[in-house]
Amino acid sequence: MAASPARAMSAAVPEALEFGKAIVWGKGSLGMRPSEGMQRQLENLSVAPLKPTPLNTLTDQRITDMTFSLTGGAAVTEGGKLWTWGTNKHVLGLGGKVVSVPVPRPVKALADTNVVQVALGDKHGAAIGEGGFLFTWGYGGFPFWRQGALGHGDRVDQPQPAVVEAFLEEDSDEPKTRVVQVGCGAEHMAALDDEGNVWAWGEGESGLLGSGMFAASLPRLVDFEEEGIKCSRIAVGAGFTLALDVDGRVWCWGRNGHGQLGLGEDAAVDIQSSESIPSVVPHFPADEEAIVDIAAGGRCSIALGKSGRVYCWGDRIHMRPFHVSHFTDNALLNEGEIIVRVAAGHGAFGVLTSEGRIFTFGNGSFSGATGQGVTSGAMTPAILSGLGENSAAQLILAGKSGAMITGSPPSAVRAPLVPFSARS
Template sequence: MEETLAGSNKNSAKEAEAEAEAEAEAEAGEIWGWSWGAGTDGQLGTGSFQDEYLPKPFRFSTPLSISRLACGGAHSIALSRDGRVLSWGRSDYGQLGHGDFENSGRPKLLEFFEGFKIKRVSAGWNHSAFVTDTGRLFMCGNGSFGQLGNGDTQSCNVPSEVAFFSSKHVEVEEIACGIRHTLALVNDKRVYGFGSNKHGQVGNISSKIQKSCKFPEVADGLENCIVEAVFANGDRSAALTDNGELYIWGRAFSGKLKYSHPRRVPSSSNFSQVALGWHHAVVLSDGEVYMIGNYHHARHGGSSSANVVQDQYFPSAFTIGTNENPSEPSLKKVEGLEGEKVVQIASGAEHSALLTDKGSVMTWGWGEHGQLGLGDTCDQALPQRVNLEEASALVTIRLAVYCGSGFTVVTR
């Protein structure tokens, strides 16, 4: 018995030592960027499991150049420039793809894709998508609504190929994950949707509304467009065309209305970027930012009206209507950006972020988890500058900003 206990203690000591070495190695690794906000599931990638109200550097021991990031409900996926994938955060449905259901507080290489080159990634509430350079689509995580696209409602903790697209001899070009649905843009420019369609977010399938689609279905209403990009968040979908037109469908931005047919946002502007939230959308045109909808989770009241998100700042101007109650979408220019040229936008569930051409990061919206990076949990009606210099002296203008449901990540 004593020998067994001694052996057990020895193994525990070795495990603790190995964990300490890995921690030291990560701390000594290259700084990828900064993260803040909700962190209790490890989604900030810093190794801690707590909310952070100010930007905190996160590192990875292996020097990798990150080309893009995808942030979901409580997990993140990083894509390196050479096509490798790392994931971290919550994995209650296996959305990290590592073959288990263990949360990870630090970026971990996804070994499944050894031998593949990944070109696109997307993170939903608790499912993930990966597109190879040959147009094959793999997915993992929660499949309860058919959002993994393989004809069932099973979840999967390792990436599984969506056989539908290879069987149709089409290549997936772009992918977007919402809360319970997925959009795929293929090489013939058709948009497919699968998963929950309760709010019409998959689209008008075969002239009738289905509550869910377990196999990919073509989303009607975009036949006369050349779609260049697709977007999904919450129960809403969007598509951006080659001439800068924006189409949106799914849950309305206010009320209980829904619309399963893509509706064009009327504007003379050409949109270059789109970021969807749960109840709002942010769009970019010629360096200027516009907003549709509002933040439903904003807390009213407080010491200063300037620090509270009020409906008058972001009216629910875009309500996707029905045949009985049609309404046209409209835009409101985001205030407080005079003299700034914006080069990138991002949105989480109820907050947004932007990056200027001078390398400044600004955030606004819901702040309960510190996702605005301002050192508190206040909401903000107007964009506020995030001080990254306090986190590190390595800030350059070569930054990119991303938002999850209650957290924000900046990479360099």
């Protein structure tokens, strides 16, 4: 009997990998070489290991950033080189003639750019270059309506990365707005600049832009209900956005049909529920709990409190922030070990600890993104096993995939991305 794709690609994780190596899992496009004898089908050019498996491509590179969409993936390697792969030409950035590639291929259009972060949506991608330059590519939208998610002022497909000129000085190649973080939804993008301002563009239906606009083909500032709001981080889901301000409050806008905004049962009465203007997420159980990290998945969200508490909501399971008490009540953490990062993907949540350990949980959404060896749900947090002696420096959950990048784990909770002058 022929081995299943998941078994065919399974491999024992070495006791200790070099820093900057990736261990991957899930049913998305992971950019791995199919095993000998596997049929390469266009609808699934990559593999589906349901448990952590060392990435068998880019083995001569050190990976610094990585992400996935439902149909592709991207990685940044040491020196700022961007690689992409997948079955959807819009996320590749490799030119209009390239429809799909099974394993990572360098993005030549950014060969002279030191890329520091990459993000992918269903049909588009974005990368930040050193100095705060933003590049986008992919599907532009219909000629006269919808989308415009590339931020170039039109709805024209862009097969290769092009700089977003709206963030440049007039008649100059220097940025007037320096982008420090970017996220891609299914039909929109959002970015955070080095002054703590949040920008959004693309499809505006269901409040995706946070301004009440139906669409915007150029970046526009998000309209917060309070003046002077400065943010330290954003998180972009498929059809919604979260922003973390410098006071530790989480703001949300966009689609809410699955409770992904965390506004409570009254705000998510049906699949069409949405919020067009940013609102503060209420209901955090601990009094005056300041949030220090956030992440957004397809239709779910997760947050880390300053106290170390973890909260999750969405996927029509929790309509408001739910305290995941297992980490404290069930003594999952070692003495002195703390949670320092959170992540969310397609029906999956994850946390990274100061000891480089990973715990995952979620309903699974038949994606295997929890890495627990099953495609169904694993709602109780469990340690990600089979990692050998490897510790995680980064945890990535996106699309139907998950990955960890080996290295020294963070020793403390996430600091703000930018040094705001307004921050005390």
